[in-house]
Amino acid sequence: MSAVAVDGVWKFYGDYPALRDIRLDAEPGACLALIGRNGAGKTTLLRILAGFSRPGRGAVRIFGQSPRETETRRRIGFIGHGISVYDELSAQENLTLFARLYGMPNPRRTALEWLERTGLERVASGLVREFSRGMRQRLAVARAFLHRPSVLFLDEPFTALDDRAIAVLQRLLREGLAEGKTIVMSTHQLREALELASHVALLNRGKVAFAGPCTPEMVANPGYVYERYGEN
């Protein structure tokens, strides 16, 4: 069974089709890099995969289930454009809140463990609004990973990250792949993404222009997919 299966998905904003008949699969343990120019439909597709939005036509299945099933949501981790943590709460309160919502057995201990893993243990009780941008991003990474999801949807995860946050995220993603997690990430940072990716899908104006395994040519020349399959 595919970890992520996208079957003929269309999404309309008014009359405009943002996604057109998207068909993609990701096997368990795969890392799929979604690439494409701005407005190609990467974020729209990721939002549908994560269950934030419904497709106009077609279906999405995560391990054979709808992404809106409660048990499926337990298996999904998401990092979007925003950090999705509360400025008025402390780092520990934020992580404890999400550990509770995900039904973790010991929410406080889980929160402390992830604060340590992301190097934020010394500011555990500090309010997020007082954090630097890099610290907020590491907290967002901890929030997305703390319930040990089996599938991760990451929307431009390396954009605007500082060096330390990139290192933390790359380490967690490598560990995740080693544990058999499935990752689908949209990105413009081809070099970082292709180092991790096992598969690549190029979206062009809402359509899949290319989908296949990540080849040595792509890793050697991150612009290769655009040059060969993309619009010039």
Next chain:
Amino acid sequence: MGFFRQALVIMVKDLRAEIRTKEAINASLAFALVILLLFSFAFENSDDSMKDNLGGLLWIVFAFAGTLVLNRSFARELPNDCLDALVAAPISGAALFLGKALANYVLVMAVELISLPVFGIFYDVHWARQFPELFLVLALGTWGLTIIGTMSSALTVNIRLREVMLPMLTYPILVPALLGAMQLTSPLVAGKPIGPETETWLKMLVGFDAIYTAVSLFLVETILVS
């Protein structure tokens, strides 16, 4: 984690955030007190016909002040895209909605209970004489306001003019509940108990709350996932 525990976690989160910032409660309370003060200048306290309408005045103030709290309810989730994280979490949309409605209810009730003694002073009424019955009407009327307002907050969260849209959506639906609350409150603040002639309004208020709570809990998932 059960449904009510999920709702409780959301309620505690919202209340904690509001207690730290105090942005909604300060605005709402200040608004309620200023309007009560201004109306007290506009009306003659010794006029008996005016005293018969004090319930109406009180509920207009509560409804306007309440929307300042309700406007913040889902809008609070917009910075940092926190709503995405809540929608992604394995909790039902109904539990998320109920948690937010409960937090709003606590805040709106707090504004109302602080405003009542001030209302008593400005309008020279002994509002505490029928306090248990008045509290019951406040509790039922406020739940109606909160449930409709929280639903409107969810509906308008992604609209740029949500501060304008929320009252436009909330007040027309709220008319029966406001009418009932006004009819019940006017005699109560004048020291008269709920009699057989006003009892129907109480039943209507209970029915309104029950129906709109059920409808909102049923529909909210569709609203949150577009």
